[in-house]
Amino acid sequence: MTGSQPTPLFERITLIGTGLIGSSLARVVRRDGLAGHITVTARSQATLDTMTDLGLADAATLDAAEAARNADLVVLCTPLGAYEGIARTIAPALKPGAIVSDVGSCKNVMFTDVAPHLPSGVHMVPAHPVAGTEHSGPEAGFAELFEGRWCILTPGPDSNEDAVARVAELWRRCAMDVEIMTADHHDQVLAITSHLPHLIAYSIVGTANDLEDDLKKEVFKFSASGFRDFTRIAASDPVMWRDIFLKNSDAVLDVLGRFTEDLTSLQRAIRRGEGDKLEDHFTRTRAIRRGVLDAKQE
Amino acid sequence: MTGSQPTPLFERITLIGTGLIGSSLARVVRRDGLAGHITVTARSQATLDTMTDLGLADAATLDAAEAARNADLVVLCTPLGAYEGIARTIAPALKPGAIVSDVGSCKNVMFTDVAPHLPSGVHMVPAHPVAGTEHSGPEAGFAELFEGRWCILTPGPDSNEDAVARVAELWRRCAMDVEIMTADHHDQVLAITSHLPHLIAYSIVGTANDLEDDLKKEVFKFSASGFRDFTRIAASDPVMWRDIFLKNSDAVLDVLGRFTEDLTSLQRAIRRGEGDKLEDHFTRTRAIRRGVLDAKQE
Numbered sequence: 078m079t080g081s082q083p084t085p086l087f088e089r090i091t092l093i094g095t096g097l098i099g100s101s102l103a104r105v106v107r108r109d110g111l112a113g114h115i116t117v118t119a120r121s122q123a124t125l126d127t128m129t130d131l132g133l134a135d136a137a138t139l140d141a142a143e144a145a146r147n148a149d150l151v152v153l154c155t156p157l158g159a160y161e162g163i164a165r166t167i168a169p170a171l172k173p174g175a176i177v178s179d180v181g182s183c184k185n186v187m188f189t190d191v192a193p194h195l196p197s198g199v200h201m202v203p204a205h206p207v208a209g210t211e212h213s214g215p216e217a218g219f220a221e222l223f224e225g226r227w228c229i230l231t232p233g234p235d236s237n238e239d240a241v242a243r244v245a246e247l248w249r250r251c252a253m254d255v256e257i258m259t260a261d262h263h264d265q266v267l268a269i270t271s272h273l274p275h276l277i278a279y280s281i282v283g284t285a286n287d288l289e290d291d292l293k294k295e296v297f298k299f300s301a302s303g304f305r306d307f308t309r310i311a312a313s314d315p316v317m318w319r320d321i322f323l324k325n326s327d328a329v330l331d332v333l334g335r336f337t338e339d340l341t342s343l344q345r346a347i348r349r350g351e352g353d354k355l356e357d358h359f360t361r362t363r364a365i366r367r368g369v370l371d372a373k374q375e
Numbered sequence: 376m377t378g379s380q381p382t383p384l385f386e387r388i389t390l391i392g393t394g395l396i397g398s399s400l401a402r403v404v405r406r407d408g409l410a411g412h413i414t415v416t417a418r419s420q421a422t423l424d425t426m427t428d429l430g431l432a433d434a435a436t437l438d439a440a441e442a443a444r445n446a447d448l449v450v451l452c453t454p455l456g457a458y459e460g461i462a463r464t465i466a467p468a469l470k471p472g473a474i475v476s477d478v479g480s481c482k483n484v485m486f487t488d489v490a491p492h493l494p495s496g497v498h499m500v501p502a503h504p505v506a507g508t509e510h511s512g513p514e515a516g517f518a519e520l521f522e523g524r525w526c527i528l529t530p531g532p533d534s535n536e537d538a539v540a541r542v543a544e545l546w547r548r549c550a551m552d553v554e555i556m557t558a559d560h561h562d563q564v565l566a567i568t569s570h571l572p573h574l575i576a577y578s579i580v581g582t583a584n585d586l587e588d589d590l591k592k593e594v595f596k597f598s599a600s601g602f603r604d605f606t607r608i609a610a611s612d613p614v615m616w617r618d619i620f621l622k623n624s625d626a627v628l629d630v631l632g633r634f635t636e637d638l639t640s641l642q643r644a645i646r647r648g649e650g651d652k653l654e655d656h657f658t659r660t661r662a663i664r665r666g667v668l669d670a671k672q673e
Binding site: 158207211227229256258262265266267269270271273274275276277278279280281282283284285286287288292295296297298299300303304306307308309310311312313315316318319320322323326329330332333335336337339340343344347348350352355356358359360361362363365366368 | 572
């Protein structure tokens with residue numbers, strides 16, 4: 078930094094996709110001058126117009142290759158299923174030394190769907206800012222979304238250290254704590270903390286919706302705290318979550334198997350009237366809450 | 376009501392158990408003068424001392440029969456498993472015309488465990504104020520807990536109408552909306568909206584706790600929104616929930632069976648890579664959220 082005007086971290090940033098995460102990132106970049114120039118690209122002109130109206134885009138185009146040209150940092154902020162097509166499209170336009178990063182909830186996909194298409198001299202830095210709400214779209218974003226949350230980077234063994242450091246700094250400027258781990262480990266951890274809870278919420282809300290009409294009406298009317306939380310989680314973006322389950326299927330199916338075993342064991346305890354077993358289990362999980370609170374993610 | 380000093384709804388109220396719900400009710404009764412006299416009873420002297428220190432008890436005793444003597448309204452605010460013993464204990468002390476009510480999350484238990492022990496001339500009015508937090512104990516209570524939430528009454532076919540009306544008025548004074556239905560129907564609805572979500576949360580948090588140490592540590596560290604919500608739910612009172620699952624086992628096992636079918640179907644879609652099926656399901660559940668919001672329980 079020199080003088081009172083901070084030097085931008087990147088001269089030109091390109092955001093591919095401007096939903097909740099992409100538009101929130103754009104807000105921080107704009108507010109704090111983290112880039113000299115923001116280019117956005119999306120699938121619909123309406124989205125681009127919204128970003129322009131919000132003052133979050135210096136340039137906006139439906140052409141992803143055009144958007145990526147001359148960018149110092151390109152951030153994929155789309156559902157995971159779009160990654161491979163985008164990588165193919167932007168690869169020829171990327172300049173040497175450009176960094177390609179993302180914000181997705183599964184990180185192996187960057188190595189399987191993106192890396193093979195990138196030209197040498199372009200640096201890939203997979204990133205996952207662990208933040209979100211059940212709302213979608215550019216208007217749903219807000220600059221404070223990331224504050225105090227974790228951002229996990231999963232560089233490969235050959236990643237460019239300077240590129241990793243610059244992406245880490247971007248997310249630190251968003252007030253996130255940055256952590257580095259392997260993509261495999263990330264995908265296992267998130268399968269438990271995020272993907273399985275979403276799958277369960279999607280499932281139970283569907284179960285309620287399939288009830289007989291009179292019961293269903295009352296279920297929504299009297300939804301107590303548990304069910305209400307689930308409906309919120311199950312209101313998350315359908316396409317984004319479809320892609321997460323398809324791309325992280327191995328880890329999700331593994332943890333789903335473990336969960337089903339545990340649920341079956343509680344089911345058996347209820348059927349047999351084994352109160353001690355239930356109480357023991359519930360007492361243990363109550364103690365775990367403290368572990369989560371101590372980890373300061375509340 | 377006469378003049379500026381409202382006539383109490385009940386001359387003498389006795390609360391059996393003074394945890395989150397019992398102590399919250401005591402706070403409203405005290406604040407708004409809904410009873411001329413509040414007697415509390417609990418299993419431990421420490422709890423009674425806390426209630427007295429909080430100014431929420433005119434009389435406090437470890438003897439439930441003594442507490443129930445001369446009461447116009449007795450409210451059971453204990454875990455469901457204690458109901459039968461309490462009913463046996465207080466029955467001989469109840470005065471003719473006394474009302475016995477409760478706040479439990481399963482309502483058939485009032486007919487199976489309490490009603491058979493009550494002397495004739497005593498009126499039973501099962502009630503369930505659908506409100507709560509994951510915190511327990513007399514200090515966790517607050518008068519605003521009930522505001523804007525539902526209270527469900529499940530009188531039997533022979534219930535005394537005046538007694539039902541008086542209990543309904545008590546909860547309306549707590550700022551709740553009162554609804555009347557059968558105990559069977561209540562227990563089915565709550566199995567879905569509350570009991571199953573709690574069972575699932577208890578299960579998934581247990582699953583996470585049984586992971587290998589390095590993974591487990593990271594799961595708590597990076598707990599994203601889904602898992603964090605579950606840990607909150609799974610921190611609810613273990614004994615209270617043990618009893619709910621034991622007393623409402625039929626309805627819980629029924630809805631658990633439906634849920635497991637639905638989860639298995641999503642699992643199969645993930646394994647087979649059926650993206651359309653996942654997206655369809657997630658789109659439907661997102662729409663359901665609106666139904667819940669429209670029902671004004673958010």
